[in-house]
Structure formats: structure tokens, C-alpha cells
Amino acid sequence: MAKKYDVIIIGAGIIGSGIARELSRYKLKIAVLDKASELPSGASRANSSMIHGGFDDKPGTVKAKFCVPGNKLWHKLKDELDIHLDECGSYVCAFTDEEKLHLEKLLAQGNANGAPGLEIISGDKLREREPNASKEIIAALWSPEAGIINNFEAVAAFIENAQTNGAELFLETLVTGLIFETNGDVKGVNTNRGIFEAPVLINAAGVHSGEISQWAGDTSFKIIPTKGEYFLLDRTTQGFIHSFMFSCPSKAGKGITVAQTAEGNLLSGPTATEQDDPEDNSTTPEGLAEVLKGARRLVPNFPVNLNITTFAGVRANTDTGDFVIKALENPRGFVNVAGIKSPGFTSAPAIAIYVADLLRENLADKIKFIPNEKFVPERRNIPRFLYSSMDERKELAKSDPAYAQIVCRCETVTEGQVIEAIRRGARTVTAVKMLTRAGTGRCQGGFCCPRVAEILSRELGVPLDAITRHGGDSKLLVGRTKEFLLNKQEARLNA
Amino acid sequence: MLNNNIDVLIIGAGPAGVAAGIGARKQGAEHVVVLERDWDLGGILQQCIHPGFGLRTFREELTGPEYMHRFIQQAHEAGVEFRTNTMVFQIDRNSNQVWTMNRERGIECLNPKAIVLTMGCRERPLGAIRIPGTRPAGIYTAGTAQRFVNMEGYMPGKRAVILGSGDIGLIMARRMIWEGAEVEGVYEVMSWPGGLRRNIAQCLDDYGIPFHLETTVTKIHGKDRLEGVTVAKVDANKAPIKSTERFVACDTLLLAIGLIPENELSRMAGVEIHQVTGGPVVNDLLQTSNPAIFAAGNVVIVYDLVDNVSDEGLIAGANAARYAAGEISGSIRRIPVKGGENVRLFSPQFVTGESDTTIFMRVTRPIEQACRVFTTPEFYTQRLRYARPGEMNEVKIKAAQVKAMPDLQEIIVDIQPV
Numbered sequence: 001m002a003k004k005y006d007v008i009i010i011g012a013g014i015i016g017s018g019i020a021r022e023l024s025r026y027k028l029k030i031a032v033l034d035k036a037s038e039l040p041s042g043a044s045r046a047n048s049s050m051i052h053g054g055f056d057d058k059p060g061t062v063k064a065k066f067c068v069p070g071n072k073l074w075h076k077l078k079d080e081l082d083i084h085l086d087e088c089g090s091y092v093c094a095f096t097d098e099e100k101l102h103l104e105k106l107l108a109q110g111n112a113n114g115a116p117g118l119e120i121i122s123g124d125k126l127r128e129r130e131p132n133a134s135k136e137i138i139a140a141l142w143s144p145e146a147g148i149i150n151n152f153e154a155v156a157a158f159i160e161n162a163q164t165n166g167a168e169l170f171l172e173t174l175v176t177g178l179i180f181e182t183n184g185d186v187k188g189v190n191t192n193r194g195i196f197e198a199p200v201l202i203n204a205a206g207v208h209s210g211e212i213s214q215w216a217g218d219t220s221f222k223i224i225p226t227k228g229e230y231f232l233l234d235r236t237t238q239g240f241i242h243s244f245m246f247s248c249p250s251k252a253g254k255g256i257t258v259a260q261t262a263e264g265n266l267l268s269g270p271t272a273t274e275q276d277d278p279e280d281n282s283t284t285p286e287g288l289a290e291v292l293k294g295a296r297r298l299v300p301n302f303p304v305n306l307n308i309t310t311f312a313g314v315r316a317n318t319d320t321g322d323f324v325i326k327a328l329e330n331p332r333g334f335v336n337v338a339g340i341k342s343p344g345f346t347s348a349p350a351i352a353i354y355v356a357d358l359l360r361e362n363l364a365d366k367i368k369f370i371p372n373e374k375f376v377p378e379r380r381n382i383p384r385f386l387y388s389s390m391d392e393r394k395e396l397a398k399s400d401p402a403y404a405q406i407v408c409r410c411e412t413v414t415e416g417q418v419i420e421a422i423r424r425g426a427r428t429v430t431a432v433k434m435l436t437r438a439g440t441g442r443c444q445g446g447f448c449c450p451r452v453a454e455i456l457s458r459e460l461g462v463p464l465d466a467i468t469r470h471g472g473d474s475k476l477l478v479g480r481t482k483e484f485l486l487n488k489q490e491a492r493l494n495a
Numbered sequence: 496m497l498n499n500n501i502d503v504l505i506i507g508a509g510p511a512g513v514a515a516g517i518g519a520r521k522q523g524a525e526h527v528v529v530l531e532r533d534w535d536l537g538g539i540l541q542q543c544i545h546p547g548f549g550l551r552t553f554r555e556e557l558t559g560p561e562y563m564h565r566f567i568q569q570a571h572e573a574g575v576e577f578r579t580n581t582m583v584f585q586i587d588r589n590s591n592q593v594w595t596m597n598r599e600r601g602i603e604c605l606n607p608k609a610i611v612l613t614m615g616c617r618e619r620p621l622g623a624i625r626i627p628g629t630r631p632a633g634i635y636t637a638g639t640a641q642r643f644v645n646m647e648g649y650m651p652g653k654r655a656v657i658l659g660s661g662d663i664g665l666i667m668a669r670r671m672i673w674e675g676a677e678v679e680g681v682y683e684v685m686s687w688p689g690g691l692r693r694n695i696a697q698c699l700d701d702y703g704i705p706f707h708l709e710t711t712v713t714k715i716h717g718k719d720r721l722e723g724v725t726v727a728k729v730d731a732n733k734a735p736i737k738s739t740e741r742f743v744a745c746d747t748l749l750l751a752i753g754l755i756p757e758n759e760l761s762r763m764a765g766v767e768i769h770q771v772t773g774g775p776v777v778n779d780l781l782q783t784s785n786p787a788i789f790a791a792g793n794v795v796i797v798y799d800l801v802d803n804v805s806d807e808g809l810i811a812g813a814n815a816a817r818y819a820a821g822e823i824s825g826s827i828r829r830i831p832v833k834g835g836e837n838v839r840l841f842s843p844q845f846v847t848g849e850s851d852t853t854i855f856m857r858v859t860r861p862i863e864q865a866c867r868v869f870t871t872p873e874f875y876t877q878r879l880r881y882a883r884p885g886e887m888n889e890v891k892i893k894a895a896q897v898k899a900m901p902d903l904q905e906i907i908v909d910i911q912p913v
Contacts, residue, residue, distance in 0.1 A: 232622075236762075283627045285713070309622035311630070390594070394602045401598035406532065406582045409759070444620040446636045450643060465649055469632035473719035476632055477649040478746070484653065484675030 002188065002195035005031040005168075006367040007359075009202045010175050010189070010212060012036075013044035014151070015340050016204035017158035018352035024165035025356070027370040031196055032159065032167055033189070035174040037471020038431035040155040042206045043341070045434075046281065046313025047228070048257060048270060049151040050244055052343040053090055053143030055110025055118060056254065062323040066347035066354070068114045071145055073349035081157035082381040083150060084262040090146035090244035091126060093137045093298060099248040103141045106249075110143070117144040130241050132299050146244055150262040151345065152434035153381060158348075160424060161379040165372060169425070170196075172471065175205070178215045178334075185366075186216075186333030199366040200359060202335045207278035207316045209338030213324075216334045221324050223339060225278040226317040228270025229287035231295065234306040234442045238264035245298050254342065256294020258302065263437065268295035268302065270313070281312045308442050315341040325351060327362045335359065382420045382436060386412040407455070408448035410441020418452060422459045429453060430470040449476070502819040503812065504593060504607035505529040506583050506760065509538020510801050511792025511808035512613035513566045516575035518812025519611070524819055527575050527812075528607075530595060532582040537563035538615055539638065540801065542645045545666055547693075551802035562801060586610070588765035591787050608819035609787050611811050612761055612775065616793040618663070619753040628715030631722070637663040637751040644670055652747025656724055657681040658712050660885075662690035662799070664751020669698035671749075679743055680705040682712060682726055684733055687861045688885050689751065691799060712748065713740060721746050754797045764788055771840045772796045778827055778845035779852035779892075781811035782818070786826040789815045796842040796855060799887045803855065810850075830897065835871075835909020837862070839884065846906055848897035854890050858882045858910050871907040872900065882910045 007023055009016045012034035020032045034041065054068035078085040094100040103120050110118045119142045126140045127133050163169055170193065177190040178201070188197035203212045210223030238260065247255040258268045271287045288310055295302040318324060318339030328334045337355055340347070360369050383396055385403065396416065397404035403416035413436045421435035429445070432438055432452050439445035439452065453476055457464040465477040503519040505512045508531035519527040535541060540548070543559030550556060553565065570577075578597065585594040593605040618636035633652055635643075640651045641663060653676050657664045660683040668678045681699060686709055688695050699706050707726070713735045714725035723744040727735040756774035758766075767776045767784035774795040775783040781791050791811035792804040817823050828845040832854060841856035854870075862882040868890055869876035874897075875890040882888055890908055897903065 231625075279718075282629045282715075285627050288625060288627060307622055307625055308620065310625050310627070390602070393596075397596060397601040401601075404596040404598050404601055405580070406584065406596065409532075409582075412584055442620070443617055444622050446618055446620055446639050449635075450639060450647065454647075464647065468719075470719070474632035475720065476651070477643060478652055479650050481644055481648050481650055481674050484650065485673075486675075488675050 002197045003031065005029045005196060005198040007031070007200045007202065008033065008189060008196050008198040009204055011042070011204040011206055011209070012039050012155070012159055012169060013042050013204065013206050014040065014155050014158065014345050014348040015337050015351060016202070017155050017162060018348040019202055019204060019337065019355050020162035020167045021158045021165070022352035022356045023359075024162045024167045025372055025375045027372050028367060030162070030167040031198065032162070032169045033173040033175060033191060033196065034169070034171055037172050037468070038426065038428050038434065039159060039171070040152065040434070043313050043315045044151060044155050044206070044345070046230070046311050047151060047315065047345060048259065048267065048342070049149050049261065049345065050090070050259070050342070051085065051147040051149055052346040053110065053118065053146035054113045054115035055106045055141065055143060056249065056343065057109075057113065059109065059112040062325060063343060063347065064113050066323070066350040067343045070343070070347040070350035074147070074149065074346070077349055080377055081161060081379045083153045083157050085147050085149045086260070086262045087147045088243040088260065089142060089144045090246060091130070091140040091142055092246045092248060093126070093133070094139045094248055095136050096138070100139045102248050103139055106141055115143065115145065118142065130243065130245070132241055132301060133245065134298055134300050148244055148259055148262050149345065154345070156435055157379050157381070161377070164379065165375050175212065180331055184331050186331050200333050200335065200363055202337060202355065204337045206340070207314050209316060209336065213336050213338055216328060216331055218328055218336060221339055222319040223278070224274050224317040224319060225276070225314045226341070227273045227275055227280065227287070227312050227314050229283050229291055229312040230267060230269030230310065231288070231291055231304065231307050232309050232311065233266035233303060234308050235264045237266040237303055237306055240266055240303065241299060247294065247298060256291055256297070258295050258298045266303070274317070275314070278314055281314055283310045283312050287312070309444055317341050323347070325354065327358055333363060333366055382417050382424070385414045385417065407451045408436070408438035408441065410443050410447070411437045413438040413448070415455060418455050419459060422456060427456070427460070428468050428470050429456070429476065432456065499606060501526050501528050501605055501607040503527045503609050503611060503815045504605055505611040505613055505812065506593075507531065507538060507613040507615060507794070508536040508577060508579070509613060509615050509792065510540060510563065510566065510804045511615065511794070511811070512538070512611070513563065513570050514805040514808025515611045515613055515791055515812030515815070516570045517566070517573050518809035519816040520573040520575055522813040522816035524816035529570075529575055529577050530581045530583055531577060531579045534580050536567050536577060536579065542641050543666075544645050545670070548801050551800065552805060566805060583760055586760050586764040588763065591764070591785070609789065609815035611815045612766070612783070612788060612790040612794050613792050613808060613811075614757045614760060614794045616754040616756045616797050618750065619755055621750060624752060626712055626715055629717055631715070631717035631720050633717070633721030633746050634715070634748045635750070637661070637667040637749045640747070640749050641667055641670065644674060650674060650676060652676065652721075652745070654679060654745045655747040655749055656712070656743055656745040657749045657751060659683060659750055659752035660689040660695070660706070661751035661753060662694050664749060665690045665694040665698040667749055667751070668704050669702060672702050672704070678704050679745055680707055682707045682710045684709065684711040684729055687883060689753070690885050692883070692886070711735060715748070716742070721748055724748055754793065756794050756797065758794060761790065761794070766790070769844065772842055774842065776845075777843045778847050779843045779850060780814040780823065780827065780847055781807060781843065782814060782823070782826060784826055786823070787818060789818070796840065798855065803887070830903050831905050833905050833907045835907055835911070837910050838908055841908055846892065846897055848894055851891065851893050854892065854908050856888050856908055856910070857884050858888070860884065862910065862912055864912050866910055866912045868910045871909070872903070874906070878913065879910070
């Protein structure tokens with residue numbers, strides 16, 4: 001039997017989950033489908049987590065329309081949804097007179113976009129604030145409203161809040177085809193978990209959004225999967241720099257940045273390598289070398305010896321260079337929210353509101369927009385022991401002894417947090433990691449991975465060797481000890 | 496069970512911490528408490544179920560748990576109080592107050608008169624060496640895999656490649672074979688092994704496991720579960736040589752690429768950390784830059800043999816007890832120790848002349864000929880058949896020798912060919 005909904009959203013990244021939350025303000029039956037075992041996956045998982053100031057985008061583009069409003073919304077949402085957002089500001093750094101002229105252009109562009117507080121400062125002024133910035137930098141564009149967000153928390157916050165307000169999330173659900181009414185309108189989707197029906201279908205499938213759009217007959221844009229590689233350094237680098245530092249943008253993109261993450265790590269990246277495979281998020285020697293070179297250009301003594309991991313994300317670049325946000329005339333009911341790359345994370349909350357308006361204006365005959373008076377806008381994060389006061393910690397430990405048991409020593413994550421993450425839907429070691437930060441520290445799970453696996457096994461009531469790293473075939477263990485040995489001996493005896 | 500009259504508080508009940516407890520009680524400290532975050536005592540030795548421990552101390556080949564059992568019994572007899580499932584998550588640097596958590600006791604604040612840091616070390620993770628490729632399941636540090644196999648009773652994989660030749664990697668190579676898995680080979684980027692020669696012989700050679708020096712893993716393959724690695728020889732600058740790259744199919748990559756003293760708490764406590772050892776700077780009393788805080792074992796410098804760790808624990812515990820009793824005042828840094836040109840790291844870094852002492856060291860690169868380990872001035876000299884980075888060397892200095900030279904400015908330790 002097909003499951004029936006008002007709206008199906010394909011993809012639970014920052015875009016899909018943001019739209020789900022926005023639509024949950026109405027009495028709509030919403031299904032969010034994602035092929036991953038854990039959220040975020042795809043580009044929302046591996047990116048710079050930058051909340052851009054809004055000076056990068058040419059006035060008149062779709063990007064420019066959403067970036068500044070998105071930035072403003074995040075400053076409000078961080079409290080409403082309990083997300084770590086470091087309102088650290090950003091610098092675009094000029095090394096030459098020519099680049100300095102470019103800063104003027106960005107400043108004018110930012111002013112036209114309505115980005116507040118932009119200012120060009122001297123290299124010396126920059127180094128007063130950022131002593132580790134290169135001495136070669138002669139000027140910088142300061143954007144006080146820029147920031148950096150915990151991207152895992154942001155996606156979790158959107159999707160959890162949408163669920164609180166009635167939306168349903170289906171993980172490990174891969175859309176394999178579209179279903180249409182006899183009149184050609186949208187009817188639903190085929191998935192590995194059966195048919196989901198709804199008159200409205202939102203394509204927020206990230207790097208796969210081009211393919212799904214083609215199924216609907218819209219070939220007006222093409223996704224060019226673009227890999228970005230990163231270094232992530234130990235939190236002991238906290239304060240090495242305090243904000244988000246860019247090079248002057250070139251044709252190739254915004255270039256390699258150096259930033260302090262919302263959690264106090266040092267982050268550098270991304271490269272921008274076009275590729276055919278939307279799923280290939282492997283790091284490469286060339287890419288990592290490029291990141292290191294770019295990082296050292298901005299911050300010559302970039303402490304790469306404190307690196308704890310490298311990673312890559314694949315972003316959904318379009319051949320048009322802009323976001324694709326529109327409701328199709330044919331098939332009716334199909335809405336593209338595609339090709340969202342930088343400043344996609346920044347724009348997400350503004351895009352979500354726009355998409356809700358778009359549906360109301362264009363598809364009111366298909367679904368009814370009755371306000372959900374039970375809508376709860378607030379969402380609380382899993383308690384963060386690391387950031388709690390000593391009194392809060394005592395209180396937590398008293399309320400639940402599991403909060404007096406450390407699981408991850410690098411990030412001071414307690415068993416109570418891990419259990420709460422599982423309660424909120426975590427089923428894999430990586431899902432726990434993204435929700436609690438257990439395993440994100442300098443030992444990269446060496447200490448906590450076996451413990452998290454044990455807690456998952458116990459709480460979910462499954463054997464330890466059924467637990468996966470990140471879903472699919474990523475099992476941590478392959479069986480009991482002595483099993484192979486006995487099997488081998490048996491085979492020998494039988495022979 | 497009072498918290499307000501702790502004389503010596505010891506953090507970590509591995510070999511260093513248990514010995515420190517014994518040392519402190521034998522020196523006369525009244526209330527000695529050892530905190531342990533695990534549910535049982537023994538630290539990493541709990542999972543080291545292979546023999547080879549305690550040859551120096553007991554003249555017997557014991558397993559890790561057997562070795563620890565003897566010390567734990569001594570500690571119980573000496574009246575050491577142990578608190579398991581108790582984690583220290585903060586030390587305030589001015590007050591030396593120690594914050595702990597425990598399921599039953601909740602969050603507590605302790606005010607000991609002296610502290611001994613015995614948190615041991617941790618394994619270097621994959622990120623530290625930045626191997627390109629994917630991030631599948633099946634990549635573990637050797638110690639994590641050892642925990643899965645020896646303590647949980649699960650196998651991490653069926654066909655392993657081991658990167659790095661630290662001792663845990665060598666021990667795990669043999670363990671994987673014993674458990675019926677395959678080990679394709681051990682790959683070491685350096686020109687010499689990271690672990691003890693005896694482990695190369697007993698864990699690799701005896702089982703025909705190939706050992707490749709000057710070779711490393713250059714790429715990781717596989718989306719969900721590890722499918723293989725690319726390995727390559729490296730040149731003199733440790734850069735991979737492209738033409739030597741080859742694919743090795745495996746479902747498990749075990750890392751034995753080094754151990755790092757675990758000093759988060761030491762840093763919180765404001766203890767000076769040595770750039771090279773990664774552990775606290777200590778004098779021969781094993782006192783850190785914070786006069787009330789002592790440190791012993793792998794938290795200070797990574798040892799080869801647990802016997803040395805226990806010996807150092809006894810010393811640190813005894814001196815912490817003396818400090819608690821008011822017999823030591825201030826942080827004593829009388830004579831600095833310096834390493835000669837062939838010494839990469841050494842500990843302690845200061846000598847007080849108050850007691851006989853052993854200075855432990857490692858050479859920068861192997862000396863595969865007769866050589867001499869010695870001090871300047873010549874308090875100690877000893878001929879060696881060879882000196883290798885994977886095998887620690889030591890010099891012994893007597894308090895009387897130091898006291899006889901009141902104008903002594905420094906002590907140099909070195910190893911030179913003869």
C-alpha cells in the first residue's frame with residue numbers, strides 16, 4: 001500500500017530539512033526521504049559551515065536574494081533551535097593592489113545586497129586582531145555579520161523540530177523513480193521502501209537533484225559535482241585565528257579559507273575539483289597539498305602537525321552558476337530546490353520560507369495551508385556537558401547517572417548524551433558522533449568507538465557485530481573471535 | 496571515604512598509578528586514593544593478554560593481567576583506596592582542585608595535598624598522518640582492535656594490513672593470525688622498526704608475516720567497509736615513490752604509528768609540557784612544574800617496558816607523599832639535563848641530587864655497531880652492542896656523585912659509537 005502525504009521532500013540536508021520545518025507550520029502531512037542512514041549526509045555534512053556576510057553574490061542573482069536574509073535568520077534561529085553559531089565575522093584578504101581594488105568591488109556589491117557593517121581595513125589592523133595572519137596581506141574586507149555554524153547541529157535542529165511538529169523522516173529510503181497522474185501532474189515516488197504518494201514533490205536532493213529534475217523533464221540545468229577537500233585540526237588550536245579568513249575570490253571560486261569552527265577547531269579548505277561521480281568524497285594527495293598551500297598563504301604558521309582528520313564533501317554546482325528554485329508548470333506539483341552550493345547553508349532558512357510561499361501561491365489547489373496552531377518553534381539541543389556550568393553538570397548527573405559517565409574523553413561527551421542521541425534517532429557510530437561530537441576529537445574515536453558501539457548495541461537490542469560505522473555494509477566487526485579458527489579447522493577436518 | 500583529607504591523589508590505575516599508590520603508602524602517606532575511569536583496575540594491561548611482562552621485576556614472563564594482579568594485591572595490602580568508574584574531567588590550575596564524576600557519587604570536587612598524574616598514553620590516529628582516500632569502516636588503531644578481540648571477543652576483520660611497527664601492532668599481527676585471520680604484511684615508513692626486536696622475531700618472523708621497511712600506505716579504498724589500501728616505497732624524504740605503488744586487498748587496516756602521552760589534564764593543571772616527549776617536564780623526583788603535581792609512566796615519556804613504568808610510579812608516589820607531608824618545598828630544578836646530538840628525547844629533564852636516579856632516553860636513529868651510553872660529567876658509562884630508537888637506553892646517576900659537584904651546571908646524556 002502506498003503511503004499518502006501532502007508533500008514529499010527528497011533529501012534531508014540543510015535545504016530539505018529546513019523546508020520540512022517551515023512547512024510543518026501548516027497542517028500538512030509531510031514525508032522527508034533520504035537515502036543515507038544518518039543525517040546530515042552529502043554536502044550538508046562536509047562543507048565550511050560558513051554563514052556568509054552576503055557580499056560575494058552578484059546583485060540580481062538568486063543567491064544574492066537569499067544570502068543576506070538567510071544570514072539574519074540564522075542569528076535568530078541559533079537561540080530558537082539551540083545551535084552553536086560563532087558570530088565571528090569574516091575577512092577577505094588582499095595580497096596585491098589589484099586584489100585590493102577587488103575588495104572595493106565586493107564592498108559595493110555587499111552594500112547593494114544589503115549586507116550590513118562591511119568595512120575595508122588595513123593589513124596591520126587585520127594582524128592586530130589576527131596576529132597569525134600573513135604579513136603579506138595588505139588589506140581585508142571585514143564582514144561583522146558573517147559566522148560559522150555547527151552544521152551537524154543545524155540539520156539535526158531543523159529535522160528534529162520538523163518531526164516535533166508532525167513531519168515524518170524516512171532514512172535509508174532511496175527514490176528510484178517518479179510517478180505521475182494521468183494528467184501529467186505529480187503523484188508520488190517509487191523508493192526501495194515502496195511507493196510514497198503526494199501531490200507536491202520537492203526536489204532537494206543536492207548532488208542528485210539534476211538527475212531527479214531530468215526525470216521530471218526539466219533539463220534546464222545540470223549538476224556538476226564539485227569536490228572540496230579539508231583539513232580539520234585539534235581544538236588545542238583554539239584562538240589561533242578567531243574568524244573566517246578568505247583569499248580574494250577568483251574564477252575558480254572563493255578559494256582556500258582558514259577558519260575557526262563553531263567548536264574551536266581550526267578548519268582549512270575547500271578545493272573545487274569538478275568530477276563525474278556525485279558520491280566520490282575521497283581525499284586526494286593533490287587536493288590536500290592544495291589546501292595546505294592555500295592555508296599557509298593566509299596563515300604561514302598554520303599548525304598542520306595538529307591535524308586530526310581530513311575529509312571531502314561534494315557540492316552541487318550548476319552549469320548556470322546559480323541556485324535553481326522554481327515550481328514547474330509541467331509536471332505540476334514538482335518543485336526544484338536544486339544546485340544549492342555556497343552560500344547554500346547561509347541561505348537555507350530564507351529559501352525554506354520562500355519555498356513555503358511558492359507552494360502557497362502556486363499549488364494551493366493541491367494542498368491546503370491551514371496553520372498548525374500546535375506548532376512549536378523551539379528545539380533544545382542534547383545537553384552539552386563540555387559547555388555546561390559546574391552546577392548544570394551536577395544537576396545533569398543527579399537527574400541521570402549516565403551523565404556522570406564519560407564516553408568520549410577528547411570532547412567530554414557523557415553516556416547520557418549518547419543515549420539521548422540514540423533516542424533522537426541515531427543508529428550508527430557516525431550518527432552518534434554528529435549529534436554528540438563523541439569521536440570528533442583528537443583521538444578520532446580510538447577511545448570512544450568501542451564504547452559507543454556497545455551503547456548502541458545495548459540500547460537498540462542488537463548484537464555488537466550488527467553495529468555499523470555509517471550504515472550500509474560498514475559493519476565495525478565481522479564476527480566472534482575463534483569463529484574463523486573453528487571454521488577453518490572444520491574445513492580441514494572435512495577435507 | 497572522606498574527600499577532604501586526601502594526602503596523595505593518583506589519576507589512573509594502570510601500572511604507573513597502582514605503583515604510585517604503593518609508593519605513597521610506603522612513604523607514610525595516610526590517605527592515598529587512586530581514581531580509575533574504567534570499571535576495573537590495570538589500565539591498558541587488562542587487554543595485553545600475551546606474555547612478556549615483568550621479566551625485570553619478577554624474573555618471570557607474565558601476561559599483562561597477571562603482572563597487574565601482583566601490583567594490585569600489593570596496593571590493597573598497603574592500604575591504597577581505589578575508586579573505579581571515576582573520571583577526572585577538570586583540574587583547576589591555581590587551587591589544584593580535582594573534579595571527578597561517578598555514577599553513584601555524582602560530581603565531586605577533591606582537594607588533595609599532592610597529585611600524581613598517571614594517565615598513560617594514547618595511540619596516534621589516522622588523521623595525524625593524513626592518508627588520502629575514503630573513510631570506510633575497518634580502520635582501527637591496533638589498541639582499539641586489541642580491545643575488541645581480547646576483551647569484547649569480536650573480530651575487527653578477516654584480512655589485515657598493519658601500518659607502523661609499534662609494539663601493539665606487532666602483537667596484534669600475531670593475535671590476528673592466532674584468531675584465524677590473515678595478515679598481509681606490516682608496513683613501516685622509517686628505515687627501522689618502531690617496536691622491540693624481540694617482537695619482530697616473535698610476532699612476525701615466527702609466523703612468516705612480511706615486514707616492509709621504508710614503505711607506507713598512500714591511499715585508502717572502499718566506501719562502506721575497507722576494500723584495500725595502496726602501498727608504496729618512500730624516498731629519502733619519506734615521499735611515496737609513485738612507480739612502486741601497488742594495491743593490497745584487505746578489510747582491516749590496523750595503525751601502530753606511535754603513542755602520545757595523554758596530557759589534557761596536565762595542561763588544564765598548568766603543568767609545563769615538554770615539546771619533544773609530549774609529557775610533563777619533570778625532575779628526578781618526578782615532580783612537574785607545579786610543585787604539588789608529580790607524574791610517572793607513559794604520561795611522561797613512552798616506555799618500552801612496564802617494569803620501568805612501575806619503578807617510576809613507586810618513585811613519584813613516594814615523593815608525592817613527601818610533598819604532602821611538607822618534606823619538599825617548591826618545584827626543584829637544580830641541574831638541567833641535556834641530550835647529546837644523537838639523543839632524540841629523554842626524561843627526567845632536571846636532577847635535584849636528592850636521590851639516585853635513572854635517566855631514560857631514545858636515540859634519533861639506529862647505531863648498528865658497538866657504542867657507549869654515557870653522561871658528561873662522566874657519572875655513568877656503559878658499552879652497548881647497538882642502540883635503536885625502538886629500544887630505550889638509560890643511565891644511572893647517584894645522588895652522591897651530584898652532591899660532590901656543587902657547581903655543576905648541566906648533565907649531558909649521549910650515545911656515541913666507539
